[in-house]
Amino acid sequence: MCCGAGGVGKTTTAAALGLRAAEVHGRRTVVLTIDPARRLAQSMGLSELDNTPRQVKGIDGDSGGELHAMMLDMKRTFDEVVQQHTTPQRAAEIFANPFYQAMSSTFSGTQEYMAMEKLGQLRATDDWDLIIVDTPPSRSALDFLDAPARLSRFLDGRMLRMLLAPARGGRSMFSLVTASFGLFSRTVQKVLGAQLLTDLSGFVSALDSMFGGFRQRADQTYRILQDPQTAFLLVAAPERDAVREAAYFAERLVAERMPLAGLVLNRMHRTEVPALSADVSLAAAEVLTAAGDQPLTADALLIHANLVSQTEREERVAATFIDAFPAVPTVSVTAQPADVHDVDGLRTIGALLA
Amino acid sequence: MGEHVSRWPARLHVVTGKGGTGKTSVAAALALGLAAGGKRTLLVEVEGRQGIAQLFETEPLPYKELRIAKVAGGGEVRALAVDPEEALLEYLDMFYHLGAAGRALRKVGAIDFATTIAPGLRDVLLTGKVKEATTRSQDGRRAYDAVVLDAPPTGRIGRFLNVTAETAKLAKMGPIKTQSDGVASLLRSPITSVHVVTLLEEMPVQETLDAIAELEALRIPVGRIILNATRPALATTGKVTKAELKRGLVEAGLPSDAATVSGLATEVKAHLTRQELEESLRAELTEAGRPLVELPLLPRGVDQGGLDELAAALMSA
Numbered sequence: 001m002c003c004g005a006g007g008v009g010k011t012t013t014a015a016a017l018g019l020r021a022a023e024v025h026g027r028r029t030v031v032l033t034i035d036p037a038r039r040l041a042q043s044m045g046l047s048e049l050d051n052t053p054r055q056v057k058g059i060d061g062d063s064g065g066e067l068h069a070m071m072l073d074m075k076r077t078f079d080e081v082v083q084q085h086t087t088p089q090r091a092a093e094i095f096a097n098p099f100y101q102a103m104s105s106t107f108s109g110t111q112e113y114m115a116m117e118k119l120g121q122l123r124a125t126d127d128w129d130l131i132i133v134d135t136p137p138s139r140s141a142l143d144f145l146d147a148p149a150r151l152s153r154f155l156d157g158r159m160l161r162m163l164l165a166p167a168r169g170g171r172s173m174f175s176l177v178t179a180s181f182g183l184f185s186r187t188v189q190k191v192l193g194a195q196l197l198t199d200l201s202g203f204v205s206a207l208d209s210m211f212g213g214f215r216q217r218a219d220q221t222y223r224i225l226q227d228p229q230t231a232f233l234l235v236a237a238p239e240r241d242a243v244r245e246a247a248y249f250a251e252r253l254v255a256e257r258m259p260l261a262g263l264v265l266n267r268m269h270r271t272e273v274p275a276l277s278a279d280v281s282l283a284a285a286e287v288l289t290a291a292g293d294q295p296l297t298a299d300a301l302l303i304h305a306n307l308v309s310q311t312e313r314e315e316r317v318a319a320t321f322i323d324a325f326p327a328v329p330t331v332s333v334t335a336q337p338a339d340v341h342d343v344d345g346l347r348t349i350g351a352l353l354a
Numbered sequence: 355m356g357e358h359v360s361r362w363p364a365r366l367h368v369v370t371g372k373g374g375t376g377k378t379s380v381a382a383a384l385a386l387g388l389a390a391g392g393k394r395t396l397l398v399e400v401e402g403r404q405g406i407a408q409l410f411e412t413e414p415l416p417y418k419e420l421r422i423a424k425v426a427g428g429g430e431v432r433a434l435a436v437d438p439e440e441a442l443l444e445y446l447d448m449f450y451h452l453g454a455a456g457r458a459l460r461k462v463g464a465i466d467f468a469t470t471i472a473p474g475l476r477d478v479l480l481t482g483k484v485k486e487a488t489t490r491s492q493d494g495r496r497a498y499d500a501v502v503l504d505a506p507p508t509g510r511i512g513r514f515l516n517v518t519a520e521t522a523k524l525a526k527m528g529p530i531k532t533q534s535d536g537v538a539s540l541l542r543s544p545i546t547s548v549h550v551v552t553l554l555e556e557m558p559v560q561e562t563l564d565a566i567a568e569l570e571a572l573r574i575p576v577g578r579i580i581l582n583a584t585r586p587a588l589a590t591t592g593k594v595t596k597a598e599l600k601r602g603l604v605e606a607g608l609p610s611d612a613a614t615v616s617g618l619a620t621e622v623k624a625h626l627t628r629q630e631l632e633e634s635l636r637a638e639l640t641e642a643g644r645p646l647v648e649l650p651l652l653p654r655g656v657d658q659g660g661l662d663e664l665a666a667a668l669m670s671a
């Protein structure tokens with residue numbers, strides 16, 4: 001499981017790991033990704049969301065490994081879950097409901113839930129030596145752990161049961177029986193309007209048949225995440241926010257007894273001339289600039305001074321995580337001069353990760 | 355005093371950008387900059403990240419407009435973290451005087467339910483609060499000279515701002531519809547301007563261009579592209595020769611052994627590769643036809659002094 005804040009290079013890391021596992025370790029590997037950069041997706045032969053693992057071409061298969069990749073189609077996965085848990089007629093009703101349409105494509109936890117769902121399916125087939133999940137680009141990395149539980153809590157929630165009460169022979173909010181309920185339902189009617197309530201109650205009663213299914217599945221995937229066969233890999237760029245996010249996530253993993261394998265510090269800069277300090281370099285650049293006859297060296301010294309300052313800052317930021325989690329292995333991946341979007345680039349990153 | 359008004363004419367500035375591009379820092383700097391000269395601005399966040407509190411190193415923000423910075427010349431910046439649940443209760447109270455019923459709604463989990471099942475509703479509440487703050491008057495003058503919204507990232511910005519479309523799927527009439535129509539017309543008026551923050555890296559640039567196209571199609575006014583964390587270009591563009599580097603190092607009185615010379619040469623080449631890539635990305639952004647603003651990379655990271663520096667850079671752009 002590759003986790004981390006947005007924009008830290010999670011997808012690239014996931015793809016590089018998969019490529020290395022296939023080429024070097026001969027493993028049959030699948031990478032499940034959510035929203036890869038267009039060119040990276042193209043380089044892996046992914047041109048559309050189709051929910052089916054596609055074999056990546058152009059990799060070295062001498063070791064007997066294979067690399068497959070797939071992009072998650074959130075709505076289609078949700079549709080499949082619905083179809084599995086209810087009759088075709090009920091499923092058709094659910095699909096036509098505007099609330100389902102809104103929820104299956106925009107509910108904030110749907111991507112996370114569906115990624116878990118897909119992970120469960122891939123794991124169940126026993127086709128793979130290694131499954132790599134590139135977690136969704138959420139607001140916070142923690143959403144990945146929280147969203148499935150939130151969805152199942154929601155589907156099993158008090159509110160939903162209340163709306164469902166008539167179907168089970170009890171009182172419904174629409175029957176306006178008790179005073180507080182009357183007040184409540186008048187409020188809802190007033191704010192939402194009657195048509196909306198009709199759609200809502202239709203959606204809710206249609207979902208009723210699927211309750212157990214959703215909850216059970218969310219519990220199952222949670223257990224998969226605690227399994228010793230699972231490994232969480234945190235990915236962070238050496239920036240304050242990304243490292244803070246990684247630290248939150250690490251704390252949660254420890255609390256939830258989920259296996260934390262390590263931290264990837266992505267895009268770390270490094271200097272080729274560590275003995276030459278930023279201050280000395282900067283001072284010399286000024287002298288040369290004033291003299292005016294060595295513009296190349298003056299620039300080189302400025303570049304070097306900036307690089308050294310940046311390296312030092314990145315190491316300070318990285319140290320905040322390392323000090324807090326001394327037992328967690330970390331690996332630094334050097335920043336590449338150009339962005340990575342082909343198999344060769346992934347191979348380079350894979351070697352740096354090893 | 356009125357100078358920056360002509361440069362940043364909108365009153366509601368929506369700041370988006372790919373995750374990791376520094377949009378929260380840029381939004382904060384914009385709120386600081388626009389508060390110069392005795393103005394009052396409001397910096398709003400809507401994603402429950404408490405990014406503003408982290409940036410200003412304060413306690414987590416409550417659902418309340420609190421001052422987080424004073425600006426030279428008598429200006430001030432207030433900050434607000436909008437919580438959808440609080441926004442719904444406030445809205446109900448304002449329009450329906452539903453104090454007790456509102457609390458009852460919360461008790462049974464209705465609000466959590468409503469905002470979960472209909473995410474579009476959540477966005478209407480969040481943008482509705484932003485609209486309210488933007489248009490609010492106090493004692494015959496505007497409560498805020500400008501409102502700066504630290505908005506969801508580029509991948510979600512279109513859906514977030516396109517409130518009418520999202521709620522129209524669910525509510526064809528009634529108060530929610532009225533509310534979202536009001537928000538939609540504000541967001542499509544010259545009062546609003548959406549600025550996109552990016553780094554000179556491939557993915558953020560691609561997402562910036564995608565977001566601009568999406569916003570244009572929605573007829574939501576796009577303001578500026580803000581290039582964050584840029585480095586000054588160096589004069590060196592030609593060939594790097596080790597002999598020349600060696601002569602320079604000798605002249606500067608620095609070690610000029612083979613390892614130092616080739617190490618520096620490697621660093622310069624990597625820098626030039628990066629610079630070339632950045633130039634081509636800059637050219638792509640220029641083609642989008644929106645004004646570019648460049649903000650410098652802050653070598654020590656974003657602290658209070660850094661924010662002031664960014665604010666000054668934004669206001670002089």
